Amino acid sequence: MKEVGYKFDVIVVGAGPAGSSAAYTLARKGFKVLLVERGRIPGSKNVFGGRVYADPLREVFDGFDDSAPVHRWVTKERISMVSGEAMTSLEFHERKRTSFTTYLTELANWMARKVEEAGGIVLTEITVDELVIERGRVTGIRVGDEKISSEVVIDAEGINRLLLERAGLVPKLELRHAGLGVKEVIKLSKKEIEDLFGLEEDEGLAWLMMGDITGGLPGGAFLYTNRDSVSLGLVVMLGEAVKVTREHISRYVEALRLHPLLERYFRNGRIMEYSAHLVPEYTWPSLPHRLYADGLLVAGDAAGLLLNLGYNFRGVDYAVYSGYLAAKAVEKAHELGGMTSENLSVYERLLEESFVMRQLRKFRNAPRMRENGRLYSTYPEVVNSVMDQLFHSTYEVPKVMEAFKRAKEGRVGWLDLIRDLIEVVRSV
Ligand SMILES: Cc1cc2nc3c(=O)[nH]c(=O)nc-3n(C[C@H](O)[C@H](O)[C@H](O)COP(=O)(O)OP(=O)(O)OC[C@H]3O[C@@H](n4cnc5c(N)ncnc54)[C@H](O)[C@@H]3O)c2cc1C
Known part of the structure; x- marks a missing residue:
């Protein structure tokens, strides 16, 4: 393996939200930073639904309000329970x-430009093959047959975390x-x-749906309005x-998209893009807790830091913040004399004290709750049946409790319901 004759202070793998945030924070502090991304441009490999908490x-990126690629501010929230062609919604x-x-492609690109403005080097279309480990310490990355050295590597490679797996630092990701x-x-106008x-001028809608609208798959559907398009998915x-x-x-x-309740929105639409990607879904005990080693830190989806309620x-905001805290840890380790594991x-500690870990701990039961199949089938049916009786009974309207008892009959017992x-x- 040839060694590139230049040593960086920090190499960051992956120009997603976590990597760019770490690289930006360190470049601003004068560290010599290299951010490496395998995609053609930063963001070209990233996928998300569509809404980011600002x-x-x-806090991390200077000038966010002046230049970040915001499409619409979400002022309307809608949660719907769907069964068949019936839907009960709560709107705020x-x-x-x-x-x-926004589009994650635009956002990640904007973040990577901020890294360059701050003095970091961003290299795209470079796939890191391996973390280089010498005498138990990560000393750089291998790209093809070349080694690029650094004092520390921040791994922000996303959920697949193949580099960590190849280095024997984490087990294979379980389904x-x-x-x-x-x-x-x-695309719509x-x-x-x-x-x-x-919606008004720059207002946006975040619409989450549960029930048989997912075609029987355990999970939920989402619809986000962008400037002149809609992100629709599961x-x-x-x-x-x-x-x-x-x-x-x-x-x-x-x-x-063709569901009778949604099809009306997309009659004039044109599909611009289809994409699929994995999302971390760790339960609290299985969260990869050890996120540092000699010469290495792990941030973002690679560290499993995502909250799905x-x-x-x-x-995205968890990735950005963990990247930022990884950068803070590097600064601290520098002051202490080097990038040792200790x-x-x-x-x-920084993560533990931040909203990221506090929230993940607080909502640690949420992933288990989402495994309950009744949430996706039975309860949307019950709710819609109650609504049907309350609003479509032509002569005799039942009392709410009467409608509820009828609706749950044969669908769910009291014990399961209470449980x-x-x-x-x-959980939530
Ligand atoms: C369908 C879907 C909907 C979502 N909806 C939302 C949402 O509405 N709001 C929200 O906040 N979050 C959402 N998320 C989650 C969000 O996208 C991720 O949490 C976030 O992108 C994680 O950022 P990251 O930087 O850790 O990883 P990523 O965004 O995955 O970035 C990792 C980067 O590393 C690069 N990379 C990987 N391996 C290598 C390598 N060997 N060499 C060089 N580069 C490499 C990749 O190309 C990529 O650019 C959604 C995710 C999905 C899949």
């Missing part, structure tokens, strides 16, 4: 600028620790979006989904 990004509308829709996200981006979804639990999937996953997204999905262990209720209250 504050963590604002408030003109607050807390989260926004039950991953979700599968698939989506289509459908800006005006069509605003008319169809009742996130399903991979471990469970492989047991019940009968067709290629793209057919499920197609069925979603169904109604709230936090991947000095870098401060990363764990599920407790589980939901404990």
